[in-house]
Amino acid sequence: MKARMLAGLIRRRGRLSKWLHGAHMLAFLPALTLAGFWIGGEMALIAIALGLPALYALSSDGTTGPLDPDRPLPDLVDGAAASDLADQMLARAGSSNLATACFMLEAEGLDSIRRRVGDDTVQDLRNMLLRRLRALMRRGDCAARIGDSRYLVLLSPSLRLDLEALLTLADRMQRALEEPVESDVGTHYLSVAIGFCGSSRLPGTPDGAQFVEAAQTALAEALSNSPSAIRAWSDSMRAERRARKSLLAEVERALAKGQIQPWFQPQLCTSTGRISGVEALARWLHPERGIVPPMEFLNALEESGQLDRLSEVMLQHSLTALRGWDATGIEIPRVSVNFSDVELRSPQLVERIKWELDRFNLPASRLGVEVLETVIAESPEGVVAKNITGLSRLGCQVDLDDFGTGHASITALRRFTVHRLKIDRSFVTRVDRDEEQRRMLAAVLGLADRLGLETVAEGVESVSEHALLAQLGCDHVQGFGIARPMPPDQLATWARAHAERVHAAQQIGRSAG
Incomplete structure (x- = not known):
């Protein structure tokens, strides 16, 4: 009984x-x-x-413990603890026939601040952001940091948590966290992206891991759009998330199998018309989809932490191509390779490049190193600065890429020993038809001339743009109007034909003279 x-x-x-x-x-x-x-x-x-x-x-239904409002939540939790917290909150909401919500917030800009002023200031900023976040919470809500710059918020069960209410709360959190922050080293400005999911939007009976993943998916969508974006989870994001994971796995295999290789776009000297160098651009030669443009896979490589491996592959293939052109008598003075801030933070970068140049028996002057202007603007000191200076001393030519889109100062240009400015295509487009555009470009070229720097104009699409750039004093040009990126053998064929055209034009000029 x-x-x-x-x-x-x-x-x-x-x-x-x-x-x-x-x-x-x-x-x-x-x-x-x-x-x-x-x-x-x-x-x-x-x-x-x-x-x-x-x-x-x-x-007991397991809802006591970390979510007990009388027991403080740790400031930092890992992924497993986040899922457990979400499980408990979902259980509470389900037992009361109420709703809850999960928010993921990413503070953008902490990395650049860390590179400028160090880890101590960044840690103070992380703590301050968490304090601001918790000040907005109600009793029963919980907020914690789950990464270097990511924060988790779980709302206690509530009757009214529709999309409008959640968007309003997301906006409040964003405005509070984006308020400027004063520290001993100055004023700091951050942008905050937010992704969120209400429990009522998830089908079936989701567990905590699914709840957290939905908010992370929404955050990834926000981060891919623009700074300070806010996105709510939707069912369509699930398919996009699966496709993203599939792409990540596929692009890693492609890199290991040698399907990602450099193609080369020529740069011409405006004075002589001859090839002054080539830029190595990554291309994915997919066995089924054909040529995959870099915008579709470079972000995936960055997410998977494979950018340094891509750099190694690009450098080795580029130096191999350069040796091959030399062997067939094709004159390509230099090959330029792009280096991201991830690779430029490697303490072994200079020694690795020196070793590769020695292995291929090539002087450092045959290698160009392209660095984004934003990298120089955000890294005036530290490993990045030492690497750029070390590569310049080694004899490599340093090109400042996308000049005009960042905030590099004249002092920074001198400190980093930059050799050439690569003028962003936004300054080149319509320069032959737009007087204001022409004045802006002339000002940039004048600045470079006063600093003793050569210039390369990107994105040249027409003969008239090419001619006008030469008249304004731009040293080199590059773009689809000259030639599209090509694999090494096609570039060799194009270079021979171009050399013949230049020679023929010179002969005509001599005859006319």
Whole structure:
């Protein structure tokens, strides 16, 4: 009989949980105790005293612990703990027929601040952001950091958590976190991207891991759009997320199998018309999809931490191509390879490039190193600066890529020993038709001339743009109007034909003279 009663008690655990954990349970304790004493005497009273704690433990639904509002949440939690917290919040919401929501926030800009002023200031900023976030929370909500710059927010169960309410809350959090921050080294400005998911938007009965993943998917969508973007999770994002994961795995295999290789786009000297160099550009030669443009896979390589491996592949193939052109008598003075800030932070970069040049028996002057202007603007000191200076001292030519889109100062240009400015295509487009565009370009070229730097104009699309750039004093030009990127053998064919055209033009000029 007692066994059947205990089994029934366990089956009714959910209902007991709600009753036993409510404040109204306290009102019944005196009556329950008195009834037990009158009905069963002292033995019944003892049984009640011993049984209530057991019933309370038996009815526990796991919602106590880290989400107990009277127990502070740790400042930093890992992925497993985040999923556990989300599980508990979902359980609370489900037992009350209410809704909850999960927010993921990413503070953009902490890396650049760390490179400028160090880790201590960044850690103070992380703590300050968490304090601001928790100041917005209600009792029962929880907020914690789950990475270097990422934060998790879980809302306590509530009756009204529709899309409009969640968007309003996301906007409030974003505005609070993006307020400028004063520190001992100056004022810091951050942008915050937010992705969120309401529990009512997920189909079925999701667990905590799925809840957190949905918010992370929405955050990834926000980060891919623009700074300070806010995105709500939708079911269509699930398919996009799967496709993204598939691309990540596929691009890693492609890199290992040698499917990602450099193609080369020629640069011409505006004075002589001859090839002054080539730029190595990554291309994915997919066995089924054909040529995959870099915008589709470079971000995937960055997410998977494979950019340094891509740099090695590009450098080795580029130096191999250069040796091959030399062997066939094709004059290509230099090959330029792009280096991201990830590769430029490697302490072994200079030694690795020196070793590769020695292995191919090539002087350092045959290798150009292209560095984005934003990298120089954000890294005036530290490993990046030492690497760029070391490569310049080694004899490599340093090109400042996409000049005009960042905020590199003239002092930074001199400190890093830059040899050439690569003028961004936004300054070149319509330069032959737009007077204002022409004045802006002339100002950039004048600055480079005063600093003693050569210039390369990117994105040249027409003969008239080419001619005008030469008239304005731009030293080199590059773009589809001259030639598209090509594999090494096609470039060799194009270079021979171009050399013949230049030679023929010179002969005509001499005859006319």
